[in-house]
Amino acid sequence: MLQVNNLDFTYPHLNETILKDISFTVKEGSLCGLFGPNGCGKSTLFKCCLNLLKIKKGEIRMDNHNIKNLKIKDMAKVVAYVPQEHKPPFPYLVKEVVLMGRTPHLKGFFGTGKKDIQKTEEALELLEISHLSKKTYNQLSGGQRQMVLMARAIAQETKIMFLDEPTSALDFSNQLKIWKIMKKITDRGVTILACSHDPNHVSWFCDKVVVVNNKSIVNQGSPEDVITQATLDFIYEDMCDVKKINNTRVIFPSDLKCFEKNLADESFMKLAN
Numbered sequence: 001m002l003q004v005n006n007l008d009f010t011y012p013h014l015n016e017t018i019l020k021d022i023s024f025t026v027k028e029g030s031l032c033g034l035f036g037p038n039g040c041g042k043s044t045l046f047k048c049c050l051n052l053l054k055i056k057k058g059e060i061r062m063d064n065h066n067i068k069n070l071k072i073k074d075m076a077k078v079v080a081y082v083p084q085e086h087k088p089p090f091p092y093l094v095k096e097v098v099l100m101g102r103t104p105h106l107k108g109f110f111g112t113g114k115k116d117i118q119k120t121e122e123a124l125e126l127l128e129i130s131h132l133s134k135k136t137y138n139q140l141s142g143g144q145r146q147m148v149l150m151a152r153a154i155a156q157e158t159k160i161m162f163l164d165e166p167t168s169a170l171d172f173s174n175q176l177k178i179w180k181i182m183k184k185i186t187d188r189g190v191t192i193l194a195c196s197h198d199p200n201h202v203s204w205f206c207d208k209v210v211v212v213n214n215k216s217i218v219n220q221g222s223p224e225d226v227i228t229q230a231t232l233d234f235i236y237e238d239m240c241d242v243k244k245i246n247n248t249r250v251i252f253p254s255d256l257k258c259f260e261k262n263l264a265d266e267s268f269m270k271l272a273n
């Protein structure tokens with residue numbers, strides 16, 4: 001479980017508050033989307049939760065530990081982090097990058113064991129990227145690197161995962177694959193907090209959504225209660241419409257008139273069914 005209580009944050013060299021009175025909980029084994037416009041503070045919140053930035057006020061608890069009391073090595077046993085972009089300076093192979101996820105589990109100078117290799121291979125298989133295993137990580141495409149970082153986080157076998165826009169560089173099929181994998185992982189009891197800019201994805205796949213805008217949480221709860229016309233009008237200023245097709249919520253641009261027309265069209269509804 002992840003618990004953030006009354007968090008305030010300001011970058012030390014700035015006077016401006018970036019996050020104000022942030023409080024939310026993500027239940028064990030659930031998938032929570034962190035949703036909000038560019039620059040609202042999602043990545044900053046992640047870095048606060050990972051102890052990479054020191055908070056001014058408030059408390060963050062993960063798996064019942066107050067994170068300010070956790071050493072880096074202990075932190076790495078509790079939480080895995082998939083950043084937006086990562087390029088190591090050395091030409092590591094993909095399998096080596098994924099194996100790095102096992103670092104918190106390595107035992108002294110005995111180094112890598114059979115279990116670590118097995119967990120690395122399982123993570124590559126789960127993401128269907130075993131064929132990239134012997135390729136040089138730095139020479140992969142952005143989307144391929146994103147899949148490898150996801151495999152590294154899975155190999156780390158933590159109870160909590162933080163994913164910063166995990167599908168931003170992926171094609172449509174891989175985006176859906178990653179969301180489905182995230183759901184599968186939460187079914188095994190892992191708690192996930194994932195940033196996303198896509199209101200459809202958080203609606204379709206998340207158990208809970210936390211919406212941040214202008215330094216604060218403006219709404220939180222089930223996607224049904226949170227990704228509403230009112231919330232989207234508030235943060236995007238009347239740019240999109242929320243409709244239901246076949247009981248599934250779909251968000252689309254308000255000025256996409258052909259879609260409006262099609263929605264009213266009986267043959268389109270048959271197609272959607």
Ligand SMILES: Nc1ncnc2c1ncn2[C@@H]1O[C@H](COP(=O)(O)OP(=O)(O)OP(=O)(O)O)[C@@H](O)[C@H]1O
Nearest residue numbers: 011014018036037038039040041042043044045197
């Ligand atoms: N190292 C830093 N020093 C000073 N200000 C920063 C720093 N990093 C981010 N900021 C500022 O903090 C605010 C929040 O940035 P952050 O990267 O957390 O937003 P975000 O919601 O993740 O944005 P995006 O969706 O575009 O990735 C922005 O105004 C940004 O300019």
